[in-house]
Amino acid sequence: MRDQGFATGRGFAPPPGRRVSAKVAVGVVSVAANFMAIMDTTIVNVALPALGHDFSVDTSGLSSVNVGYLVAMAVFIPVSGWLTHRFGTRRTALAALLLFTAASGLCATADSLMALTGYRVLQGAGGGLLAPVGMTMMLRAFPVAERLGAQRYLMLPTAVAPALGPVLGGWLVDTASWHWVFLVNLPVGTLALLFGLWTLPDVPGAGAPRFDLAGFVLAGGGLAAVLYALTRAPDRGWGSGHTLVPLLGGAVLLTLMVPWELRARHPMIDLRIVEDQLFRTTQLGLLPMGAAFMGVLYLYPQFLQTGLGYDALHAGLSTFPEALGMLTVNQLMPLLHARVGPRRLMAAGGGGATLIIVFLAAGTGDSPSFTLYPAMYLLGCSVGLLFASGQNAAFVTIPPSRTADATTVLTMQRQLAAACGVALAGTLAAHGYRAGFLTMGAVSLCAALFSLRVSDRRVREGYRADNARTASAHRAPAADP
Incomplete structure (x- = not known):
């Protein structure tokens, strides 16, 4: 309690x-x-x-x-x-x-x-x-x-x-x-x-x-090795030993972690949290969007500097409209969530982000640079729709006693998704920024499609259960002798 x-x-x-x-x-x-x-x-x-x-x-x-x-x-x-x-x-x-x-x-x-x-x-x-x-x-x-x-x-x-x-x-x-x-x-x-x-x-x-020492070594060591490999892959190459050895080694450790943690009496990471249907389905939308978003944030400043001749400071400033877009959506989210529901908000956010990223891919040609500022703002709005509604829905049916386990799993997955997005974008940038943006657009589209699996009904049930739990907690003192 x-x-x-x-x-x-x-x-x-x-x-x-x-x-x-x-x-x-x-x-x-x-x-x-x-x-x-x-x-x-x-x-x-x-x-x-x-x-x-x-x-x-x-x-x-x-x-x-x-x-x-x-x-x-x-x-x-x-x-x-x-x-x-x-x-x-x-x-x-x-x-x-x-x-x-x-x-x-x-x-x-x-x-x-x-x-x-x-x-x-x-x-x-x-x-x-x-x-x-x-x-x-x-x-x-x-x-x-x-x-x-x-x-x-x-x-x-x-x-x-x-x-x-x-x-x-x-x-x-x-x-x-x-x-x-x-x-x-x-x-x-x-x-x-x-x-x-x-x-x-x-x-x-x-x-x-x-x-759980074994669980800590498997989870921490595996995640660290994979992130190290993904971080070095764009510079060293995917076929380099500096990439392949830690990537394969980390993947083996993370694979061994799953049966160990599922059998452990007191696991370091309670993987059974993914049995919660709402938590699991929202992650399927959040994770690819996280990878696509971080990949775009990696590609966009480089394109502005090498393609349009911006200096580092102005390239950074040109990225900032996406933050304003996310903040705008956050102010509107309570109203939108009540009227539309998380499934359609997440799908609309993923679909909108896909269209904007494809536009950025087209903008690597002769499109005027001033069109990129509103594009980044709309990208922030789209990503904010998916992130805000998805992150809220993910924890609706998680009981308070398990929030620490859920946030640990979510943070691990988010770090891996971000690293994968940057590594993939960095690798593709060598073949042209258009290829990188189009690939990130495809990843964003996956987020939109997976978001259609989120159940609005389960979200409503979670709200009702939490309201009943809160009301019961408030009434408890009156029942005490």
Whole structure:
């Protein structure tokens, strides 16, 4: 009942003297934490030439800076659910926030590539915990009926951070130095940490079982190896040993993980969560769209620079309309969701994104550049339709006690989808941007078709069950003697 108490105001211990509601506290900390973690996957890219100059390393030799971060994230995502069960959401979230912020400061002090890579690994460890723990806190804090309203603000990191990273990073490198790419996290992280210490409510851990070491090695090692291979594939080639060995090895580990975790008495990752029909079908739409979206965000700035002659800063600014489109849709989502339903919203979002991506493919020819700005805005609107409605529907039928397991699985899948999208786009870019965009359009079309399997009826049933559960929790005190 403690998990239910988070949403109803019962069953958690607020910090002494707290004057902020649990929902506001969770919203502020989650937005700040996820914003930093997501932005750090893109903000460093524009600083690589400056890093290479200072460390006397060729830009191609700086891949460890990003690979170390992504691999560390992959290793620590699987353990996030266990830590939440063991230590509770408050302590896990604050510890991850402290680790990420401190590691950001260390990155700014690095005097060698080896030191920077090591600090980025620490930063990735914190980042790997922030996303799933933040989502778990949000799902427990807000009843199902209130999540779409809260999502107007909680989707801010997903919408803005990937597009803002290159813009902010380029400006900081041009006006100050590469150190500020990491220092920019310190004020945000410190304020979020202090605010969380003062306001964040606690959902004590239910007492996690014994640590599943084998499951952690199989899941963390497999995910890290696959992400490493996908990250290096566009540069090294898919036939290179640097790609094939970790890709095949990681695939073997992830394959072995499935029967192990299904048989384990206390699995590190509860894969049985995918038996929930609504959770499973929404993922079939969310994951290909995540791959297509990240692939387009990889291709589009490069096309603007090499095809249209934009500089890095203006290429980043030209990407930003997609974030505005996602934010626009988030404001309208509660009304749209009530009138249309998630299945048609997701299918319309996937179909709209497919048309826009195909238009971008045609724009690699002689189309006027000013048409690309509204295209990116409409792409953001389309992707936002699918993401917002799909992510909300995914957790409608997940009971509060299993939210940590569900967010762990979702975050792992999302990382793999994003890496696959970027790797595929990077490989196809060598054959022309049009081929890359058209392939991303095909992936987006798959998302639209899979979205047709989402059941609006199950969503409505989930809403009714959650309303009954919340009402029962409110009535419980009156029945006490």
